[in-house]
Structures are given as structure tokens and as C-alpha cells.
Amino acid sequence: MLRIxxxxxxxxxxxxxxxxxxxxxxxxxxxxDELALELRLGLNAGTITRDKWCVQAALLDxxxxx
Numbered sequence: 001m002l003r004i005x006x007x008x009x010x011x012x013x014x015x016x017x018x019x020x021x022x023x024x025x026x027x028x029x030x031x032x033d034e035l036a037l038e039l040r041l042g043l044n045a046g047t048i049t050r051d052k053w054c055v056q057a058a059l060l061d062x063x064x065x066x
Contacts, residue, residue: 001023001026003056004023004026005056011041014040015041018037018040018041023061024057024061026053026054026056026057027058029048029054031049034054
């Protein structure tokens, strides 16, 4: 997770606690999933899209693209 720009140790730990544990999990997030995660993580709406977590994860996880 820490290879994704915008994800630090704290956010990685919190994502794991929410069940997002792999790059593949990030690469396959739906827009609804992103919004739900932003709310649970206390991030501003649109942060995950703006920081391109899904795109970055898809590049690392060759199995999927956003």
C-alpha cells in the first residue's frame, strides 16, 4: 500500500482495518467504494480519485485497470 502516493503508514493501517489489504483491492474500488472509504477514513470527498489511488494501484497490479 505504501507504494501508492497519498497513502502513509496511518492510512495503510486504517485501510487494512477496513478490509482493503492489497494493491488489487485498491485497483478494483468502485466510485461508491471510494466514497465510503473517504468517509470512514475522514478524508475529503474526491481525495482517492484526485490522488489516483486506483490508477496507481492498477499500474502496480497488472491484473486490473480502473
